[in-house]
Amino acid sequence: MLEGIVRESIGKPATKALRRDGYLIANIYGKGIENVHAAFKMNDFIRTVRNKETIAFPVNVAGKEYNLVVQGYESHPVSGNLLHVDLMIAQPGLVAHYHIPVKPVGIPVGLKNKGMLFVAKKRLRVKAAIENLPNAIEINVAPLDLGDSVLVRDVARIDNVTFTDADRVSVLSIIKAK
Numbered sequence: 001m002l003e004g005i006v007r008e009s010i011g012k013p014a015t016k017a018l019r020r021d022g023y024l025i026a027n028i029y030g031k032g033i034e035n036v037h038a039a040f041k042m043n044d045f046i047r048t049v050r051n052k053e054t055i056a057f058p059v060n061v062a063g064k065e066y067n068l069v070v071q072g073y074e075s076h077p078v079s080g081n082l083l084h085v086d087l088m089i090a091q092p093g094l095v096a097h098y099h100i101p102v103k104p105v106g107i108p109v110g111l112k113n114k115g116m117l118f119v120a121k122k123r124l125r126v127k128a129a130i131e132n133l134p135n136a137i138e139i140n141v142a143p144l145d146l147g148d149s150v151l152v153r154d155v156a157r158i159d160n161v162t163f164t165d166a167d168r169v170s171v172l173s174i175i176k177a178k
Helices: 012-020 042-051
Strands: 002-006 023-030 033-041 057-061 064-075 082-089 095-105 115-119 123-129 137-140 149-151 170-176
Touching: 002 042, 012 023, 023 042, 033 042, 033 057, 042 057, 042 082, 095 115, 095 170
Parallel strands: 002 057, 023 082, 095 137
Antiparallel strands: 002 033, 023 033, 057 064, 064 082, 095 123, 115 170, 149 170
């Protein structure tokens, strides 16, 4: 389980000192819950988020356990290092917005015709309760040929999950390789 600390000061000098010591600044929030200003060791956080099997993952901050979902992050424009992350508490029964990864399944026909698979939206925005969320949205790409695309309206619907992206937005397509 990922361990974190509570930040005593949220000012600029304290934040810079934590970053210099290898910490990632985080804000933990939820509906009806007071915000927690936390910090996690950068490498531990990245390792935990990459190896998680579900959308939500458990953390321990100052003796309290939270089940969290990454809602947003800020990275350095030049180095690409993470600077800040927003974490939302996954409260059972509470309907909220989440970003679910898109997972193409199969080998498209268009690859044999000198095409390539282009994933335009790596994550789809949905509105649902945490217990109804799938770990990934799987899309069968086997029948797709050159010029074919899958829009949000073509994605199979999931019970108790509402897609909030516009219906006309392209999720993935087969484009001609250069």
